[in-house]
Amino acid sequence: MAVLKTKRSSNKVPKSRKQILDAAAALFSQHGFDATSLREIASAVNMKAGSLYYHFESKEALILEVLNIGIENIHQNVQNRISSIPENSPFSLILEEAIKGHLEALLEKGDYTSTNIRNYGQIPISIQKLSLDIRNSYEDLWRELLEEGARKGEIKPGVDLKILRLSLLGMLNRTIEWYHEGGLSVDEIAIDQARFFLVGISSESS
Amino acid sequence: MAVLKTKRSSNKVPKSRKQILDAAAALFSQHGFDATSLREIASAVNMKAGSLYYHFESKEALILEVLNIGIENIHQNVQNRISSIPENSPFSLILEEAIKGHLEALLEKGDYTSTNIRNYGQIPISIQKLSLDIRNSYEDLWRELLEEGARKGEIKPGVDLKILRLSLLGMLNRTIEWYHEGGLSVDEIAIDQARFFLVGISSESS
DNA sequence: GATTAAAACTAATGATAGTTAGAATTTTGA
DNA sequence: TCAAAATTCTAACTATCATTAGTTTTAATC
DSSP states (O other): OOOOOOOOOOSSOOOHHHHHHHHHHHHHHHOOTTOHHHHHHHHHTTOGGGGGHHOOOHHHHHHHHHHHHHHHHHHHHHHHHHHOTTTOHHHHHHHOOOHHHHHHEEEEEEEEHHHHHGGGGSHHHHHHHHTHHHHHHHHHHHHHHHHHHHHOOOOTTTTTTHHHHHHHHHHHHHGGOOOTTTTOOOHHHHHHHHHHHHHOBOSSSS | OOOOOOOOSSSSOOHHHHHHHHHHHHHHHHHHTTTOOOHHHHHHHTTGGGGGGGOSSSSSHHHHHHHHOOOOOOOOHHHHHHHHTTTTOOOOHHHHHHHHHIIIIIIIIIIHHHHHHHHHGGGHHHHHHHHHHHHHHHHHHHHHHHHHHHTOOOOOOOOHHHHHHHHHHHHHHHHHTTOOSSSSOOHHHHHHHHHHHHOBBBBBBO
């Protein structure tokens, strides 16, 4: 299969290209990959479907770029959050901050990110693969975060870090299915979810 | 909108009808609602697309039935699990059993259930609504389970039961994105996930 | 074996999808 | 101002989709 080129001629980013990406991200995240037509995306930026092909090689190349931007955004956001607290902060604080960063990018900032979380599983596998590296790099951030918590003894010995990471991120990513504006705030949710994983809900002293 | 009738003439269930449902559930859960054509489903049971209309009124009526069966299956499975342990068991045991039942139905038994978890958000809203009652009834099971845990004092006071329920079920439902046969067993995952929510991962005494 | 009902097929319809080639338009830069 | 480059549009093409009407085949019943 030919590599999907992105038709970005130089390093300056034309205006309409970003507008197309924005519109595509919004529509993909709302209605999904298959249910969103290029005509809808084009219409959202006052264009005709055929014109999109000047900027993107195909519908798949378009969503691929949306997916990648989504991961980059959330990665950056979590990174920034973690960097904003003092070094050698306790693991509990780092975790809470990382969770806040993840949820914030997903729920508030994020058509690109939510497109990724929602649609990654339903796009052609050939396209998924092209997004794997950038995706793994974000997962590595969490892997290292948890490993450090374990190394410093702030995570109980015996905890399976892989199940932990997948479960934690799973919980976070699924919030997109029930979060709605005007309801619970992102911070409320983040704090509670951090607490669940840190100290649990049981009132018994273990 | 006309109510979707199901074309089930009596209470005996014809063989091919179930075969169609099975095939549809398998394909929907793998490729999603939009990406699965009636031709594919028909082909999987050695039929032609048009023939499906003898059994189902539309593609939407077909997935609606798959969705409903999925919820019924998981509801039943969790219910059975809970009933299988002694009454007045501690909350921690009840929770672990419910989690096992949920994951088992989702990951092992479950094309119908996984179709539901994966596709509910991407089918037409008019169809979602037709599945709401049966869906809420399953959510009620969890609501009551957690409320009882709180009433009996086995859940810390102050825990927001709604965020708890949505977070817990979110974690469970997302396992479908990373579980694969031959890897971690369902029971391993269930036990770990129950522990995360019950006592947390922190080694510090809170 | 004839009659009826059930089940599946054939072949078409209209809608919509992604995509493309070439013409028209707008923007840019000398 | 004018030519070249960048951008968008027009108008199709092919493919595929859900759906339907009418026909044929299979199964059941008497």
